[in-house]
Amino acid sequence: MQTIFVKDYDEMSQKAYELVREVIEKNEDPVLSLNTGGTPRGLFKHLVEGINNGLDIRKATLFNLDEYVGPKGAVYTVRTYMYENLFNLIQDEPKHAYLIDSAADNLEKEIERYKDLLSKHKRNIQILGLGTNGHIGANEPGTPFDSTMFLAKHEESTIQSTMKEYGIIREEAPTEMITLGFTEILDAEKVVLLVSGEHKAEAVKAFLEGEITTECPVTALRNHDNVIVIIDEAAASLL
Ligand code: GLP
Numbered sequence: 001m002q003t004i005f006v007k008d009y010d011e012m013s014q015k016a017y018e019l020v021r022e023v024i025e026k027n028e029d030p031v032l033s034l035n036t037g038g039t040p041r042g043l044f045k046h047l048v049e050g051i052n053n054g055l056d057i058r059k060a061t062l063f064n065l066d067e068y069v070g071p072k073g074a075v076y077t078v079r080t081y082m083y084e085n086l087f088n089l090i091q092d093e094p095k096h097a098y099l100i101d102s103a104a105d106n107l108e109k110e111i112e113r114y115k116d117l118l119s120k121h122k123r124n125i126q127i128l129g130l131g132t133n134g135h136i137g138a139n140e141p142g143t144p145f146d147s148t149m150f151l152a153k154h155e156e157s158t159i160q161s162t163m164k165e166y167g168i169i170r171e172e173a174p175t176e177m178i179t180l181g182f183t184e185i186l187d188a189e190k191v192v193l194l195v196s197g198e199h200k201a202e203a204v205k206a207f208l209e210g211e212i213t214t215e216c217p218v219t220a221l222r223n224h225d226n227v228i229v230i231i232d233e234a235a236a237s238l239l
Helices: 009-026 040-053 078-085 107-120 156-166 181-185 199-211 217-221
Strands: 002-006 031-034 061-064 066-068 125-128 148-155 177-178 189-196 229-231
Touching: 002 009, 009 031, 009 040, 009 125, 009 189, 009 229, 040 078, 066 078, 107 148, 107 177, 181 217, 189 199, 189 217, 199 217
Parallel strands: 002 229, 031 061, 031 125, 125 189, 189 229
Antiparallel strands: 066 177, 148 177
């Protein structure tokens, strides 16, 4: 694992974008798995700007890390986020953008469909954010390190973060999410974890200084040499 300490959110976003751009530029058929939420908004801004200035997204295949269970058009879905932060803002289209269906009648079937697509596309890069309780994707504390794509229930702290991020009340907040497991996450050629802000400092401390345990899911990344972690000063403040 490689750890890069940066000054602030903007520098983290810039560095993350450089890694994403490199993947798109260097591969003939780049495959990217992206995350959503507060952390990668800056990365998406850079990506949009890059694409509108000639970065060739038309050859790229996109996957997502996870998707909330709920109506497709809900404000919190990964689908809505991807349209608002990427698809609606660029002139070109990616070769494929595989979204998880948040409203599928049969969620188990939907998971199998996505797993099958993932198995046919080796990902060059997987972008991740970090939950305040150490989760990645929706692999909450206690999830076995050999998890594969599954339907996860959120911990209360995760539900609270979702409410804050999307400005919704408890009754509207999703409580479940389809997520890639550790297995699919670590299967990417390069895994990039982005962490910014003081509210992530405890999770960062547990990640880098605590023991490797399912109680702190992100510690699953510690012994992998394909992992790059980008942490800003506020998130690193307890180290
Ligand atoms: C959420 C999502 C993840 C996200 C993480 C951090 O619950 N399941 O996809 O990366 O937690 O979110 P944020 O970047 O908004 O802090």
